[in-house]
Amino acid sequence: MANGSEKGAAGATPTARARADVRQGVDPTSGLGELVAALPIGVYRTTPKGELLLGNRALAAIYGFDDIAALQAAARTGSLSWYVDPGRREAFVRLMDSWGEIDRLVSEVEALDGRRIWVSETARLVRDAEGAPLFYEGAIQDITDLLSVQRALRESERRFRDFAEIASDWFWEMDAELRFSYFSETLASEVGVEPKDLLGRGRLESAGASENDPHWRAHMEDLRERRPFYDFRYGFTRTDGRDIVISTSGVPVFDESGVFRGYRGVGSNVTEEARVQQSLQEAKLQAEFANRAKSEFIANVSHELRTPLNAILGFTDIMRDELFGPIGVPRYGRYLDDIHTSAAHLLSIINMILDLSKIESGKLEIDDAEIDPSACVEGAVELVRPMARGRGVEIVFAPDPAPPILRADERALRQMLLNLLSNAVKFSSADQTVDVVVGRDSATGEVDIRVIDRGAGIPADKIDLVTQPFGHSESSMSKSYEGSGLGLAITRRLIELHGGRLDIESDLGRGTTVRLVFPADRVRGA
Ligand code: ADP
Numbered sequence: 001m002a003n004g005s006e007k008g009a010a011g012a013t014p015t016a017r018a019r020a021d022v023r024q025g026v027d028p029t030s031g032l033g034e035l036v037a038a039l040p041i042g043v044y045r046t047t048p049k050g051e052l053l054l055g056n057r058a059l060a061a062i063y064g065f066d067d068i069a070a071l072q073a074a075a076r077t078g079s080l081s082w083y084v085d086p087g088r089r090e091a092f093v094r095l096m097d098s099w100g101e102i103d104r105l106v107s108e109v110e111a112l113d114g115r116r117i118w119v120s121e122t123a124r125l126v127r128d129a130e131g132a133p134l135f136y137e138g139a140i141q142d143i144t145d146l147l148s149v150q151r152a153l154r155e156s157e158r159r160f161r162d163f164a165e166i167a168s169d170w171f172w173e174m175d176a177e178l179r180f181s182y183f184s185e186t187l188a189s190e191v192g193v194e195p196k197d198l199l200g201r202g203r204l205e206s207a208g209a210s211e212n213d214p215h216w217r218a219h220m221e222d223l224r225e226r227r228p229f230y231d232f233r234y235g236f237t238r239t240d241g242r243d244i245v246i247s248t249s250g251v252p253v254f255d256e257s258g259v260f261r262g263y264r265g266v267g268s269n270v271t272e273e274a275r276v277q278q279s280l281q282e283a284k285l286q287a288e289f290a291n292r293a294k295s296e297f298i299a300n301v302s303h304e305l306r307t308p309l310n311a312i313l314g315f316t317d318i319m320r321d322e323l324f325g326p327i328g329v330p331r332y333g334r335y336l337d338d339i340h341t342s343a344a345h346l347l348s349i350i351n352m353i354l355d356l357s358k359i360e361s362g363k364l365e366i367d368d369a370e371i372d373p374s375a376c377v378e379g380a381v382e383l384v385r386p387m388a389r390g391r392g393v394e395i396v397f398a399p400d401p402a403p404p405i406l407r408a409d410e411r412a413l414r415q416m417l418l419n420l421l422s423n424a425v426k427f428s429s430a431d432q433t434v435d436v437v438v439g440r441d442s443a444t445g446e447v448d449i450r451v452i453d454r455g456a457g458i459p460a461d462k463i464d465l466v467t468q469p470f471g472h473s474e475s476s477m478s479k480s481y482e483g484s485g486l487g488l489a490i491t492r493r494l495i496e497l498h499g500g501r502l503d504i505e506s507d508l509g510r511g512t513t514v515r516l517v518f519p520a521d522r523v524r525g526a
Pocket of ligand 1: 423424427453458466467473483484485486487488
């Protein structure tokens, strides 16, 4: 502590400051009283009976006075109240009698203005040479704010502890050296290890893992780079020998100045979930295998059926044309026509089944080429026109003069268009019109081909069904149209192979619009 004596003109900083103080009218040797007066802690001296002899401004403030003179005036009138619990005053006196001092005695007190505050008080009893009590002197600090902060902190700690105890997950913390420094109690029941057995251990050591395992190496890399990690899973053998799967997530913790302090996170036992996931995965693989086997079976059977059908078609053709001589009875001729029509129908169904099974077994690959969809539509319309004319239906298509170019499989696109056009014609009545429109959505960049009819329509609850294999909107009893129920199923899968979709909008009795939508990444230019 500076003693205030001047030590020459060497310009030592304390001396210079003292001179500055003198200039401002402050006597450097009598600063202690002022210092005490300015302390933020209440300081007092009282008689052994508690009458106030000295005090500073902070003491007055604790009592609710502006200055110490007002406090002293109040003290003289004996109106000073203090401890809320009168037993506190007795405790104070008793402690002073036996120990001569108290250290940070915390009490609730009532200031003169009725405010209740919490104070921490440190004081001692000063005696004369004969040992008789002279006065008490001490310091009082208002700790009300501090206590409420502490209380809130305790409350928040208790809340966290309650959550941690109830949760089936456990919480953990690691220090800056990546060693475990905390585990919540749940660890013991879920993992079968006492927290104390893992504290101080590193990540790899506590899991019995090694960085030779690439899974762990990547995880350790995350930790070294101070990256957060989510749902890191690893196998763990409990002390009772049971194998479990643990999932853990954590975030790096930095202090206010940005210095890395470690990690904090949560762990959970996901053994059951992992087991279910694995059996689902196995079931999925099995189902995929079974589905592939079924598709291969269908492909083989279809192939076997096609050979004799071709023979039936070929020979009925020869007989209908009476290539090697007349048939004789005309009725046989009509039978031959029926046999030929039925065989042709059967062949088309078998071909469709074969197409569908090829798509489903993943064997059909699309053969991309840059094509003009308008030209493709025109070609398909020409093929369907004779059938449409036979039913009195007109197909209208106005090709776009500047059509977009599509990257698509031309054969697949023709097949899709033929399916949609023949449906539209089949379900229209005489004198109705079918429109075909190629359009481009400027917002999404998608290109769509719309086939619009004004025919029978599809009930709203059947729209999903009709794109399933053998799905018809009419029951088989009332079915008045011939059809395999495979056309839309194949069309949907073909457009999906292009990354697009099949949209059906229909109004029963008013007509149907079917859209083939191609994604923007298959469209080039306009
Ligand atoms: P199908 O060979 O039976 O026409 P699709 O798969 O092409 O097979 O169509 C399935 C069913 O969807 C049809 O049987 C019909 O009930 C309904 N459908 C398809 N297109 C239309 C349409 N344009 N208008 C009314 N119903 C339709």
